[in-house]
Amino acid sequence: MGKYIIRRLLQMIPVIIGTTFLIFYMVFALPGDPTAGKCGERPCPAAYVAKYRAEHNLDDPMPIRYAKYVAKTATGDLGTNRYGVKVTEDLKKRYVVTGKLALMAVAVEVVIGIAAGILSGIRKGRFIDNLVLVSTLFVISIPVFVIGALCQYFLGVKWGLFPVTVSAKPTLYELFMPAFVLGSLSIAYVARLTRTNLVENLRADYVRTAIAKGLSRKRAVGLHALRNSMIPVITFVGFDFGGLLGGAIVTERIFNIQGIGGYIFRSIYNRDGVAVVGAVTALVIVYLLVNLLVDLLYGVLDPRISHD
Amino acid sequence: MTESATVVQAVEATNAAGDVGEARSLGADAWRALRKKPLFWVSLVLITIFVLMAIWPSLFTNTDPDNAVLRQARERPNANAWFGRDIQGYDIYSRVVYGARASILVGVLTTTFTVLLGGAIGTLAAYAGGWVDALVSRVTDIFFAIPLLLGAILFMAATQPRGKPYFVIILLVVTAISILGWPSLARLMRSSVMQVLPNDYVQAARALGASPWRIIRKHIIPNAMGPLIVVSTINLGAYIAAEATLSFLGIGLQPPVISWGVSISDAIVGLRTTPHMLAFPSLFLSLTVLAFIMLGDAIRDAFDPKTR
Numbered sequence: 001m002g003k004y005i006i007r008r009l010l011q012m013i014p015v016i017i018g019t020t021f022l023i024f025y026m027v028f029a030l031p032g033d034p035t036a037g038k039c040g041e042r043p044c045p046a047a048y049v050a051k052y053r054a055e056h057n058l059d060d061p062m063p064i065r066y067a068k069y070v071a072k073t074a075t076g077d078l079g080t081n082r083y084g085v086k087v088t089e090d091l092k093k094r095y096v097v098t099g100k101l102a103l104m105a106v107a108v109e110v111v112i113g114i115a116a117g118i119l120s121g122i123r124k125g126r127f128i129d130n131l132v133l134v135s136t137l138f139v140i141s142i143p144v145f146v147i148g149a150l151c152q153y154f155l156g157v158k159w160g161l162f163p164v165t166v167s168a169k170p171t172l173y174e175l176f177m178p179a180f181v182l183g184s185l186s187i188a189y190v191a192r193l194t195r196t197n198l199v200e201n202l203r204a205d206y207v208r209t210a211i212a213k214g215l216s217r218k219r220a221v222g223l224h225a226l227r228n229s230m231i232p233v234i235t236f237v238g239f240d241f242g243g244l245l246g247g248a249i250v251t252e253r254i255f256n257i258q259g260i261g262g263y264i265f266r267s268i269y270n271r272d273g274v275a276v277v278g279a280v281t282a283l284v285i286v287y288l289l290v291n292l293l294v295d296l297l298y299g300v301l302d303p304r305i306s307h308d
Numbered sequence: 309m310t311e312s313a314t315v316v317q318a319v320e321a322t323n324a325a326g327d328v329g330e331a332r333s334l335g336a337d338a339w340r341a342l343r344k345k346p347l348f349w350v351s352l353v354l355i356t357i358f359v360l361m362a363i364w365p366s367l368f369t370n371t372d373p374d375n376a377v378l379r380q381a382r383e384r385p386n387a388n389a390w391f392g393r394d395i396q397g398y399d400i401y402s403r404v405v406y407g408a409r410a411s412i413l414v415g416v417l418t419t420t421f422t423v424l425l426g427g428a429i430g431t432l433a434a435y436a437g438g439w440v441d442a443l444v445s446r447v448t449d450i451f452f453a454i455p456l457l458l459g460a461i462l463f464m465a466a467t468q469p470r471g472k473p474y475f476v477i478i479l480l481v482v483t484a485i486s487i488l489g490w491p492s493l494a495r496l497m498r499s500s501v502m503q504v505l506p507n508d509y510v511q512a513a514r515a516l517g518a519s520p521w522r523i524i525r526k527h528i529i530p531n532a533m534g535p536l537i538v539v540s541t542i543n544l545g546a547y548i549a550a551e552a553t554l555s556f557l558g559i560g561l562q563p564p565v566i567s568w569g570v571s572i573s574d575a576i577v578g579l580r581t582t583p584h585m586l587a588f589p590s591l592f593l594s595l596t597v598l599a600f601i602m603l604g605d606a607i608r609d610a611f612d613p614k615t616r
Contacts, residue, residue, distance in 0.1 A: 018450035026459075029466045141598035143549050145556045146590045149576050157580070246457030250553060264458070265557070268465045280462070284453050 001299075008295070012288050017070070020281045024066050027273045027280075038082075056274070069277070078278035082270055087278040090263065095282070097170060098259035101251070102244050104172070104179035106237060109186040114233065116187070117194025121229075122221060124199050132195065136188035144247060148181045148254040165256040175257075182251045186240050193236055197229035204228075230301055238294030242287045338610040348606040354599035358592075361405055362412035371402040373566055382582050392584040394575065400585065403566055404592050410478060410567035411596060414551040417482045418489060419544045426490040427529075427536055430497025434505065435524060445498075452491040457553060460484040464559040474565055481560050485547050496539055500532040507531075534611055541604035545597035552593055568593040 035044050035052050044052075052058075056079075057065045072079065078087040120132035139147070155177055156164035162177040201207065202225050210220040249261035256262075260279055267275040298305045332340070342348050361368055371389075377397040385392040391400035433444040463484035469477045504510065505528070513523050554560030555569025556576075563570055568589040575585035 014446055015449045015453055018447070019453045022450065022454065023459075023462065026462045026466045137598060137601065140601060141545070141594040142590065143552050143556070143572070143593060143597075145553060145576070146572060146586070146594075149579055149586070153579050242453075242455035243457070246455035246459075246461075249457065249461065250557065253557070265461070268461065276462070280454075280458065283455070283458065287455065288453055 001296075005292070005296070008292050012292070015288065016281075016285060019284050020070070020277070021066055023280045023284075024069065024277050025062060027268075027276045028062070028065070073278075073281070079274040081267065081275040082272045087275050090275065091260070091279060091282055094258060094260050094263050094279075097257060098245075098248055098252070098261060100170065100172070101175055101179055101182065101248060101257065101259060102241070104175055105183035105186070105244055106241070108180055109183040109190055109240075110237065113187040113190025114194050116191040117233075118198060118221075118226065120191070121195040121198030121202070124195075129195075132191055136191050139184055139188040144181065144185055145250050145254065147184055148178075148251060151177055151181050152254060166258075168258050170257065178251050178255045178257060181254070182244060182247055185247075186237070186244070189236060189240070190233055193233050194229060197232055198225060201225040201229050227301060231298060234294055234297055234301065238291045241290045245283050245287060334611070338607075341610040342606060345606050345610075347602050348610075351599040351602040351606065354595060355603065358408050358412055358596050358599070361408035363409075365402075365406045365409065368405045369399075369402040371399045373398060373402040373406040374564070375399070382578075382585070385584055391588045392582075394571070394585045395578065395582075400571075400588050403571055404568070404588050406566045407568045407571060407589065408592070408596070410561055410565065411548045411551060411569075411593065413478050414481055414485070415544045415548040415596075415600070417478070418485045418547040419540050421482065421486040422489040422493050422543070423536060423540050425486065426493025427497045427533075429490065430494040431501050431524060431528065431532070433494070434498045434501035435520070435528070441498075444494075448491045448494050451488060452495075454488055456485065456488045456550060459488040460550065460554055461557065461559060463487065464554060469559070470562055477561055477565065481551055481554060484554075485550055489543065489547065493536060493540060493543075497532065497536050500535050501528055504528050504532045538604055538608040538611065541607060542601050545600035545604075548593070548600070549597050 035049050038044055038052075039048065057068050060068070069079075076088070078091070080086050081090065116132050116136075120129040123129050152164060155161045163174050166174045166178060198221075202221065204225070207220050207225050210224050211217065215224075245261075248259060249265050251257070252259045252261040253265065260283065264276055264279050266272075267279065365373075375398070377393065377399075379397070380389070380393050381395055381397040383389060383393040389399045389401060391404060394400055394403065429444060429448070433441045433448075460481075464480065467480050467484075469480050472480075510523060510527050513527050518526075551560055552567075552569030552572065555562075555567055556573040558573065561567045561570055563574075571589035572586060572593070575582070575589065579586055
């Protein structure tokens, strides 16, 4: 197990380097003069521009700039953004918010999605099954920003059940509606995936054996069939985490959440390359770690999969 | 007793069927199953309508989508303008009809590119094996680690679509989504080719001296394409939604280009007072996405013997 984790972590290094280089390249290919507008209503003095360009290695070719950036990042310094604030400080503040949001979205997605999937799976072909299938198809086809706006209007403005926007230090209650919106697409996918796998496993021989040897149906389904149906679902949730992080950009915009997504979006608009690269790199690393965690979970769910 | 009786009955049933029916391939079998599904026909009709709309919008409307009648701005649906008018006084019905082109183009082109790229790379990795496979898989991992929406936003910001001609912007959006969309298809194709490779007919072709290119073209690709086609049909809907999301964020297509995403983005602020401006573009967008997802679902079910 320990060996496996170390090997996976080592394998992550080239992926992280490649990914960050891609991001670095795209971000610093952003057109526009980074010193424009930094000195108010007049062009910056030549001495300042020269100092700024030297500080950010703007005159080096791209691979060298990237190497210098990595060397600096390795010491834990992600540089400062346009306003002279340390990117690490910004990220720390905003990661708490987005992390809360993403975790809540995953929780919503897992709880509601799996529950709906089980309900429709054990009653295949009945009313509840059709209801789940139709409603999930409905949710999948509506773009998430429309769902967000509709929820905000009906649940927030019209019926006043949830706060319309979110404050800078959000509570769990404030984040519930955004998390639901963020996770809505995934709820639908999780429900359908759970249903398909459960239906397949319910017909398997080992479930019949379990019932034949006298286990209650609840135990046979809950312990035997469900556990084996969870592996594809967990895989999906892991991969989908990246989608959640990307989708957070839209959700955070709708509900005015001060998180990572909004930070990246604003930084792109401000041509704030240092901030964008730092924030996106952090997201990618989190995403890779989550997927490592998912792979480790396989072993827990199915003892036949071993990581030795 | 009952067991054997069922077996006998089953054998008789197959014999009876064998007397009248001829041997069918998997494709013919799937087509027979598909023909009986109402959902398949519904989605096919919807897709035909939307594709027609994209090619000849003038078949559906005589109104010029760029004809702004400011005096009637934000009018509710009425006899003159079936879907009402938007804030600029444009006829929403004709905007919706003309908007199909952007979505369908993005969906179809992105799917083509991702299938070609992902399919080719996946096949190469699986067929070549060894260090090629290892290298290709790591490169795939790098692209896979960047969330689709996040990467597309970066790419669009870096290429600055504002003010460029229609097809250039469409191609930029297609490139952005394709660059990040191919890895999942490449992984799928790789695993599916790996399942086909050890089969006897591949070995036989190799023993008969067929060139690698011929083996791949005549034996591997036809037998490994199934999952790729199903997933990419479903993905087509997701790509259309991604395009709309980019337009919604203001970095995909831009006015004066007519697109559902742009219309929704314009209308979302007026959700409370002029819901018709939001409803119709969203409805068409959702129907398109829905049609492709339903088609993919139906094809998958038809090709999967287990669900029959």
